Amino acid sequence: QSALTQPASVSGSPGQSITISCTGTSSDVGSYNLVSWYQQHPGKAPKLMIYEVSKRPSGVSNRFSGSKSGNTASLTISGLQAEDEADYYCCSYAGSSTNVVFGGGTKLTVL
Amino acid sequence: EVQLVESGGGLVQPGRSLRLSCAASGFTFDDYAMHWVRQAPGKGLEWVSGISWNSGSIGYADSVKGRFTISRDNAKNSLYLQMNSLRAEDTALYYCAKVTGPVGATTFDYWGQGTLVTVSS
Numbered sequence: 001q002s003a004l005t006q007p008a009s010v011s012g013s014p015g016q017s018i019t020i021s022c023t024g025t026s027s028d029v030g031s032y033n034l035v036s037w038y039q040q041h042p043g044k045a046p047k048l049m050i051y052e053v054s055k056r057p058s059g060v061s062n063r064f065s066g067s068k069s070g071n072t073a074s075l076t077i078s079g080l081q082a083e084d085e086a087d088y089y090c091c092s093y094a095g096s097s098t099n100v101v102f103g104g105g106t107k108l109t110v111l
Numbered sequence: 112e113v114q115l116v117e118s119g120g121g122l123v124q125p126g127r128s129l130r131l132s133c134a135a136s137g138f139t140f141d142d143y144a145m146h147w148v149r150q151a152p153g154k155g156l157e158w159v160s161g162i163s164w165n166s167g168s169i170g171y172a173d174s175v176k177g178r179f180t181i182s183r184d185n186a187k188n189s190l191y192l193q194m195n196s197l198r199a200e201d202t203a204l205y206y207c208a209k210v211t212g213p214v215g216a217t218t219f220d221y222w223g224q225g226t227l228v229t230v231s232s
Contacts, residue, residue, distance in 0.1 A: 003155075036218045038156070045206060045222040046156065052218065089156050093217040099170045100146070100217045105155035 004029065004090055004103035011109040017078040020106045022090030023071060028101055030071035034093035037066060037075045040105075041086045049088075050075060077108070085110040113137040113221045115207045120226030123197055131226055133190040133207030138221075141165070141185035144210050146219065147192050149203035149228075159205070160192065164213035175201075197230045204228075 005023040012018040022029065022037075029035055033053045038046035048057050050066035053073060063078045073092070077084055090103040119131040133145070146161040160171045160181040169181055180193040190207055204225040210216040 034217050038219070040156075045224055046219070047222075048218065048220050051211070051220075057220065087155075091156075091158075091217065091219070093215075096170055100158040100161065102148075102156045102158055 002101070004092060004101055006088075006090060006103040006106045008104070009107045009109065011111055012077075012080045013111045014080050014082065016080050017076060018080060018108065019077075020075045020088055020090075020108070022073040022075070022092075022103045024073075024092055024101070025071055028092040028094045029068065029073050031095065032093045033068065035066070035068060035073040036091045037064075038089045038091065039084075039086045040089065046089065080110050082110050084108060113209065115209060115221060115223035117205060117207050117223045117226035120205065120228045122229045122231065124232050125198060125230055127197055128193070128195045129197060129228060131192040131194065131205055131207075131228070133223060135188045135190065135207075135209070138209070140183075140188040142213060144168075144212065144214055144216060145183060145190045146208045146210060147181065147190075148206045148208050148219070148222075149201075150206070150225070151200075151203040154203075157203075161210075162190070163215075168214050194228070197228075199230050202228060202230045 037050040040046045054066040094101045114136045116134045147159040178196045206225045207223040208219040209221040211218045
């Protein structure tokens with residue numbers, strides 16, 4: 001149950017696009033289209049932003065998109081806004097009926 | 112409105128036990144699997160344990176296997192985490208989280224606000 005690998009930090013200016021990568025293995029990200037992404041502001045509970053690799057829950061801006069290639073999933077945020085500044089975590093099903101693995105988290109700074 | 116309210120956290124000495132509870136409302140509790148996810152101070156999210164809708168499928172992170180026990184009472188719309196032999200590294204904010212299906216789903220669509228567990232002498 002090793003954590004998925006994310007960059008510790010990324011940054012971008014308002015209006016720009018950024019991409020956060022999430023690298024796993026053939027036992028988790030690579031085998032299942034069950035990658036989700038969560039946004040967490042300081043002192044708050046995580047919020048679901050993307051599920052099943054690229055689906056957006058109702059109410060989440062279409063500036064957020066997800067994709068996957070092999071063992072690496074990605075979250076792209078376009079048209080960066082100040083309120084996007086937060087920590088982002090990826091998550092994947094890890095091969096049993098209940099096992100789950102998270103990424104280490106990426107701090108997004110909007111310059 | 113879906114609500115998940117955790118309780119039972121607190122300060123506990125190493126080696127002792129604690130039982131967390133999560134009261135669920137706003138959805139049909141026994142239609143969904145439920146999970147516990149924790150976050151140590153200043154650290155990332157760590158999956159702890161999950162239980163299917165009928166308790167027939169249960170999983171644990173290696174870090175808690177053999178020490179923690181997850182359970183649920185569908186009649187009371189409640190989720191529990193019995194934590195034994197607590198260690199300093201178990202210090203964290205423990206979140207209760209709902210997933211989108213009865214078993215096997217790993218999309219956490221609703222989270223509680225968490226209950227803080229501090230393990231220290």
